[in-house]
Amino acid sequence: MLKVSATAIAGATVFGEDVFAKSQSGDEGRPRKVLVIGGHPDDPETCCGGTMLVLKNAGFDVTAVYLTRGESGIKGKSHDEAAAIRVEEAQNACKVLGIPHIFLNQIDGHTELNDEEYQKMREFLEQEKPDIVFTHWPLDLHKDHRACTCLVLEAWKRGGYKFELYFYEAESGTQSQLFIPTDYVDITEVVDKKMEACNCHASQGMDKVFGVWHSTMELFRGIEFRCKRAEAFVHLRRTGNDFIPSL
Numbered sequence: 001m002l003k004v005s006a007t008a009i010a011g012a013t014v015f016g017e018d019v020f021a022k023s024q025s026g027d028e029g030r031p032r033k034v035l036v037i038g039g040h041p042d043d044p045e046t047c048c049g050g051t052m053l054v055l056k057n058a059g060f061d062v063t064a065v066y067l068t069r070g071e072s073g074i075k076g077k078s079h080d081e082a083a084a085i086r087v088e089e090a091q092n093a094c095k096v097l098g099i100p101h102i103f104l105n106q107i108d109g110h111t112e113l114n115d116e117e118y119q120k121m122r123e124f125l126e127q128e129k130p131d132i133v134f135t136h137w138p139l140d141l142h143k144d145h146r147a148c149t150c151l152v153l154e155a156w157k158r159g160g161y162k163f164e165l166y167f168y169e170a171e172s173g174t175q176s177q178l179f180i181p182t183d184y185v186d187i188t189e190v191v192d193k194k195m196e197a198c199n200c201h202a203s204q205g206m207d208k209v210f211g212v213w214h215s216t217m218e219l220f221r222g223i224e225f226r227c228k229r230a231e232a233f234v235h236l237r238r239t240g241n242d243f244i245p246s247l
Contacts, residue, residue, distance in 0.1 A: 031061040032131040036168075037152055039136065039144035040108055041070045041090035042201040045097070046214050047168040048134050049194035050187025051231050052097055057190070063128075064094055064101040067148045072109035074203050079107070085203050093200040096193065111147035121151040122158050130163045137167040137176045137234065145170060166233040171213040181232035184225040191218065191229045 034055055036044040044052065044064040056062045070086030071079035087103065094101040104124065106112065125133070135152045136145040149167070156165050166183065169176040187194065198214070199206050218229040225232075 031059055033129065034060050034062045034132045034134070035065050035125075035128060035130040036062065037065040037067065037133060037135040037148060039067050039111070039142065039148040040073060041066050041068075041086040042093070042198065042204055042206070043136070043145070043170060044134075045093050045194070045197045045201070046206075046210065047136075047170050048231060049097065049197055050190050050218070050229070051134070051185045051233075052099060053190040053193055054185055054187060056097070056099060060132075062097075062099045064090070064097070064099060066090060066101065066103050067111065067151075068106045068108040068144065069103055070108050072107075082108075082203075086201070089201045089203060093197040096197040096200060106144075106147070108144060111144045113147055113150055117151060118154050118158075122155040125152075125155045125163070126159055132164045132166065134166045134168050134233070137169055137179050139177045139179075140170060140175050141177065142170070142175050145175065161238050165236045167236065168231065168233055169217065172217060174213070179232075179234070181221070181224070182235045183233045184221060184230045185233070186222075186225060186227040186230050187218065188222070188228040188230075 034052075036048045036052055038044040038047065044066070052062050052064070069083035070090075071083045073086055074082040077085070090101060090103075104120075106117070133152060133156070136149045138146065138149045138153070140146050140149070152165070156163065167179075169179040169181075172179050195210060195215075198210050218231065221230040221232040222228050224230070
């Protein structure tokens with residue numbers, strides 16, 4: 001099991017051998033590239049925002065990727081109206097985090113899994129050439145989250161397992177189910193900045209949502225990791241013909 005703090009990623013101490021413990025440089029000396037792919041604007045920030053900051057501060061090239069523009073995410077608003085609001089919120093959140101962002105072209109609440117969408121995700125990932133990808137945990141009660149995971153997982157398989165794949169949790173208990181982490185990142189030093197980014201998503205009632213779900217998850221994972229606040233992940237590795245969590 002990997003247990004990582006900001007100091008550890010920067011090169012001091014790491015418990016366990018893992019991608020985070022490797023050099024921050026990828027091929028040809030470039031920074032190691034990280035994509036955090038979520039179903040909607042706010043998913044990368046709320047589920048993985050602390051880790052995104054820790055990695056960015058350690059020299060990794062981190063990008064937020066949104067499968068949809070949150071078109072169905074504001075009651076009483078049309079798809080176009082909601083998308084305009086939520087895109088702006090995501091842009092503001094990424095400015096706080098100091099990272100770029102990419103929007104893909106599926107529709108919130110109407111995500112599709114078909115050959116065309118699988119191919120699009122594969123082509124996107126082959127173009128981006130990430131070293132590490134974070135996305136939703138597969139056993140999730142939100143169908144857009146599940147669709148996002150399936151697309152990424154299939155692209156990982158068809159593309160020859162060329163990046164390290166991590167799953168993150170979203171509102172465990174109400175969305176992610178049976179999430180048992182293999183890896184932790186201590187986000188204590190960056191949690192205020194993460195919260196500032198998440199609060200950019202005002203249309204989602206983040207003042208309540210963050211406190212009820214994400215702050216509680218951070219505290220709980222911090223207890224498991226023996227720090228103040230942490231984010232937790234499942235690292236999927238391919239060994240021969242078997243897929244196993246990293247333990």
